[in-house]
Amino acid sequence: DVKVTQSSRYLVKRTGEKVFLECVQDMDHENMFWYRQDPGLGLRLIYFSYDVKMKEKGDIPEGYSVSREKKERFSLILESASTNQTSMYLCASRPSAGTGENEQFFGPGTRLTVL
Amino acid sequence: DQQVKQNSPSLSVQEGRISILNCDYTNSMFDYFLWYKKYPAEGPTFLISISSIKDKNEDGRFTVFLNKSAKHLSLHIVPSQPGDSAVYFCAASRGSNYKLTFGKGTLLTVNP
Numbered sequence: 001d002v003k004v005t006q007s008s009r010y011l012v013k014r015t016g017e018k019v020f021l022e023c024v025q026d027m028d029h030e031n032m033f034w035y036r037q038d039p040g041l042g043l044r045l046i047y048f049s050y051d052v053k054m055k056e057k058g059d060i061p062e063g064y065s066v067s068r069e070k071k072e073r074f075s076l077i078l079e080s081a082s083t084n085q086t087s088m089y090l091c092a093s094r095p096s097a098g099t100g101e102n103e104q105f106f107g108p109g110t111r112l113t114v115l
Numbered sequence: 116d117q118q119v120k121q122n123s124p125s126l127s128v129q130e131g132r133i134s135i136l137n138c139d140y141t142n143s144m145f146d147y148f149l150w151y152k153k154y155p156a157e158g159p160t161f162l163i164s165i166s167s168i169k170d171k172n173e174d175g176r177f178t179v180f181l182n183k184s185a186k187h188l189s190l191h192i193v194p195s196q197p198g199d200s201a202v203y204f205c206a207a208s209r210g211s212n213y214k215l216t217f218g219k220g221t222l223l224t225v226n227p
Contacts, residue, residue: 042219102147102208106158
C-alpha cells in the first residue's frame, strides 16, 4: 500500500513565523503535490513537483514555496505565516505521468492554525 | 473560473437507498475523471475513476457514469450505508497531465 505521511497532524503558529510542512512518500513516486482544503472551496493546488529539484506553481502559490531535495520528500514552506493561511494542508503523490491512471494518493493532512 | 463544479453542497439519504452525487465540468479537454471520499481530519481516499473512452465504470456498490456531450458525471452508491457519510470530491485531468482539478465537494449523510 502507498503510504504518504505528513510531519504533523495539528500545528499552531504565530503570524510572521516561518513554517515548514513536511511530506514523505514510500512508493518511489515521481510526482508530489501540495493542496490546501478550505470549507466551500474544495482542494486547491499550491505547488507540485514532477521530479527531484523540479517544481511548478499550482493555482494558489502566493505566500508559499517548496523544496524537493530527495525523491521521497516534498516540503511546503510558509515564509511568513499569515492568518489567511489557516487551513488544512494535504500532500499527495503519484507515479510519473503516462503510467496509466491519474490517481493521487493523499496523506492524512496537517491542520495549520495561524494566530 | 471553476472548471469542475459540484452544485450540491450536501445530500441526505436513507440507509439502503441510492445516493447520486453529480459533477459538471466545463473544460472539454478533460478526459479522465476521479471520485475521492474524505472523512473529517483525514486525507481524501480514491474511490473510482473513469476514462472518457467509457461511459460507465463499476466497483462494487459504486458506479460512475459519464455523459461527455453534457460534460456531466455522476457517482451512484447502492445501497447506501451510514459509513458512506463523508465529503465526496469529483476531480478531472487532461491526458497524462500531472494536475487534478477538484470540485468543491458534496457532503453526503446517510441516515440509519
